[in-house]
Amino acid sequence: MDLVVRVPRMPLPGETLTGHSFLPNPGGKGANQAVACARQGAQVDMIGRVGNDSFGAGLRAALVAQSVDASGVGTTDEMSTGVAMIMVDDAAQNCIAVVPGANASVGAQDAETLRQRVAAAGLLLLQLEVPMVAVLGAAAIARQAGCPVLLNPAPAQALPEALWPLVDILVLNETEAALFSGLPGVDPGNANEAASALLRRGPQHVIVTLGAHGVVWASAAGTRHLPAQKVQAVDTTAAGDTFIGALAALLVEGRSMEEALSHAIRAAAICVTRVGAQTSMPSRGEVERRG
Template sequence: MPDVLIVGSYITDLTARTAALPKPGETVIGTDFQTGPGGKGGNQAAAAARLGSEVVFVTKIGRDAFGEQAKHHFMKEGIADTYIIETEEAPTGTALIAVDDKGENMIVVTPGACGHLSAGEVEQAEKVFEEAPVLLLQLETGMGAVEKAAELAFRKGAEIILNPAPYRELPDRLLQKVTYLTPNETEAEEMTGVAVTDKDSAEKAAAILLSRGVSTVIITLGRKGCFVMNNYEKFTVSGEPVKAVDTTGAGDAFNGALAHFISTGMELHEACLLANRAAAVSVTRTGTAPAMARLEELKRL
């Protein structure tokens, strides 16, 4: 039985490091290049699996070289691939990533096959929805797949974590099924019109999202940690002071870890504290899925 079910994107990361990110129309010289597994769904699956969760991943990949790399990655990380769909009609998704010396990044995502994951294909995995206590979703696939997954999980009484990234308009009928909504500051502002710059503005944005039917709002604040609010409590969890090498995938590290710790029955404050630690570990090294933390690293931090 899975601890965490993830429906979402698998994308191959094509990452170049450079001293400074290019301005529009500018060409810069890179210092390093690597390819590796990624995508928000893939990163979050790796994050949860490395912490000890039994993870089932529903996604779609192409029958191509990147798809073969994906299958090898799933096997290596212990991610169940029973419901991973292969297609010849679209290539495996890719992300073009540039990372500068400060660890900041610019990303262009081409979803490819996972962008064509359909509601009907998600429904074919209905059996696993009966078993998983936690469903984790993001927005790099089509909305039909996202809404169908939320519908199936809600019907079975699972807790649903929705990471609303990359941002898009979301219907209230979806938000009303969400147990934990995890926007970053930018996504929270896009969803509410409130610029999140401090605790007061985070609380104002969270209140708007709660009014739309979400049970709990967790606004991630990068190195500042996160702000958490529901109808019973509100609190801030401080970030971990580490030297960032590559911030790509930090939000995915947080969400995958949150799903893992929620699935164990851990109290929310503690789960957010440890999810912050997982994100902090991930930014201390390069890459996305390969940078995800293991449990012993959180204990050391």
């Protein structure tokens, strides 16, 4: 669950700051990406876990309301539902702290239990809000079945070497790209270098998202920059998740990577003009009308 506080600016260390508003919203990277994908018309199954609490019930209901199959989302009495504490300032920038909660109890056995569902998928979309053993297990099942794997390595943490060869598409932001490429920082000036370095680790495609500066896409054919659409941003909280979900949906349809990236960029542009996470995600029709 996303717990969102609107603030005039980010507080300094030790400072207490009066906020504009507080709003709990259904969220989580996996759930957000699932909803974004479903909004583009894809059939989506989700694997995860929530606590036996009001947040968990609300998250499950939100997924079902968006036509996401939540039968793979388990419930535990031993841990509370994961939460993200999000501050959004007047410049539409955000900072986020995540407490995984029940998601931390997801393991390789969960992917194994749902092996047939993973193997039959057109694409497996992974994040790092669940333990690495679950990520590795699901990716291995997908690879055995010939199902492409898209990894969004967030929240950022070190990746085991065994995971790299299982990833077909890597989508990450500047902070994550710096961590995994070894560069001291990544920005529009050196994103090509970071993407090329990560491509050598094994993925067929590496996409570095640069916010208002668009994306850099690296593949065997070379490196390209695709610009963002110019909009007046209100809240960037779910921009990355919207981009990834839309990208996944178009790839499952058999669209080219270039077509899918163009669609995802338009979806993210609409998202940042609205407040919230899942509530800000556009429908397929809205994205197509923008194109």
